[in-house]
Amino acid sequence: MAVDGGVHLSAITKILDETQPEGLGTKVPLPHVLEEGPFAGFTIHSSSATVNAGDVIRNQIDTVLFTHSHLDHISAVVINTAGLPGSRPKRLVGQECTIEALKTHVFNNIIWPNLSDENNGAGLVTYLRLAEGGNPAIGDGGGKGYLELADGLGVKLFSVSHGHCIERKPTRGSSNFRYGSFDTSSTTASPRGAPGSTAASGPPSLFRGSGGGQEKETISVYDSSAYFIRDYATGREILIFGDVEPDSMSLSPRNITIWKEAAPRIVSKDLVAIFIECSYDNSQSDDRLFGHLTPRYIIQELQALAATVEMVAHAPPKFDSTKKRKREAEQGASKANNAAVADGDDRAISPKSTRPAKKGSSVAMTSPDHNGIDTPHIATPTAEVSLTELEADTSETAHVPLTPQSANVLHGLKVIIIHIKEKLVDGDPPGATILSQLQKAESEARLGCEFIISSTGQSFLF
Numbered sequence: 001m002a003v004d005g006g007v008h009l010s011a012i013t014k015i016l017d018e019t020q021p022e023g024l025g026t027k028v029p030l031p032h033v034l035e036e037g038p039f040a041g042f043t044i045h046s047s048s049a050t051v052n053a054g055d056v057i058r059n060q061i062d063t064v065l066f067t068h069s070h071l072d073h074i075s076a077v078v079i080n081t082a083g084l085p086g087s088r089p090k091r092l093v094g095q096e097c098t099i100e101a102l103k104t105h106v107f108n109n110i111i112w113p114n115l116s117d118e119n120n121g122a123g124l125v126t127y128l129r130l131a132e133g134g135n136p137a138i139g140d141g142g143g144k145g146y147l148e149l150a151d152g153l154g155v156k157l158f159s160v161s162h163g164h165c166i167e168r169k170p171t172r173g174s175s176n177f178r179y180g181s182f183d184t185s186s187t188t189a190s191p192r193g194a195p196g197s198t199a200a201s202g203p204p205s206l207f208r209g210s211g212g213g214q215e216k217e218t219i220s221v222y223d224s225s226a227y228f229i230r231d232y233a234t235g236r237e238i239l240i241f242g243d244v245e246p247d248s249m250s251l252s253p254r255n256i257t258i259w260k261e262a263a264p265r266i267v268s269k270d271l272v273a274i275f276i277e278c279s280y281d282n283s284q285s286d287d288r289l290f291g292h293l294t295p296r297y298i299i300q301e302l303q304a305l306a307a308t309v310e311m312v313a314h315a316p317p318k319f320d321s322t323k324k325r326k327r328e329a330e331q332g333a334s335k336a337n338n339a340a341v342a343d344g345d346d347r348a349i350s351p352k353s354t355r356p357a358k359k360g361s362s363v364a365m366t367s368p369d370h371n372g373i374d375t376p377h378i379a380t381p382t383a384e385v386s387l388t389e390l391e392a393d394t395s396e397t398a399h400v401p402l403t404p405q406s407a408n409v410l411h412g413l414k415v416i417i418i419h420i421k422e423k424l425v426d427g428d429p430p431g432a433t434i435l436s437q438l439q440k441a442e443s444e445a446r447l448g449c450e451f452i453i454s455s456t457g458q459s460f461l462f
């Protein structure tokens, strides 16, 4: 199983090149079982790292979990798939909007051939659309809601926000619903610093004349994903984020939902590592984040996680959550129905959702708390530890940055930093700057977690 595939074959080739022994096929007989590196235990049949990497992709990686459809996360998988057909279709997995984007904008016989097994395609890939928050009908105990997508590995997906855009479109008809989305026709608010922000002074609905027609501004939040991946044998889990923005900057703050899901697993020591992006160091200004994180926002998010962990750890181990689950399930069904009824002209062709503002919230939305946003998410019955009380607490106070009361709440947790953007200038490598900024902030916040800067070819054993 792979998560995203921006580099894929070339990175695997590099790893094999660096870990294959000298003299393959002469001093070292083939086939050979690799003894070093992330592919230790894998049998290679060639002295060529490129050929062996092709073997890995063709025969070993069955499933690719996509966090979102941006090019840097899909390009290599898209390009390599045609050249490396295996004996069965590769499974491309993601939330519905990600899959629809791949289907509509990539494998569409224009940008790339339709290699899928839908719409009369070539059948080299097959799509699997995951429900947000897991599938409550599958699995039980600690593995409830996890879908087994590789032998012994279960997966649960959550949506996260990865920036937003403001689109201007001619108005047509009465409804502008996207699948799983909400109409924003009464919304003109923008977050602070956003270009074209007119929320504080603008009317509740903005229509602009253009060439005799009318245009409507629509704010769309771009949906990315985070995956919990669970090893059934040990019960251990990792959490991998795709590109993600901080809740404090988001029009649709959803990281807190993930922290609530993660907190009981940190308390039980099952969640051992979080892979999270840090695209820039702290010198990047807020208006140039483009839906990404910097060290200061990672610390802010981890403080929210730590505060949630504290609440779970100190919560009385009781209460019947059945009623709440039932209520959530009903609400979820009702939202789904609304979306289905209103689903009009603009199907889920792009991984973004339009979000509504509650009445009178436009001023609030220009402040960092974005308190007026109704964040839709499919209700997820949580497993052993229900978080009803936290739910009430945090939804009322989501605009107040959460901070833990005690030190070292996240002790033992590894936070692995991914998606560091190269600056392409002389000076310290960006990873070194980011690590020192994280460590400095951590020493003040006293979270207790360990930061690791990821690098190509690294392997982790938890």
Ligand SMILES: [Zn+2]
Pocket: 068, 070, 162, 243
């Ligand atoms: Zn992205």
Ligand SMILES: [Zn+2]
Pocket: 070, 072, 073, 243, 419
């Ligand atoms: Zn990216």
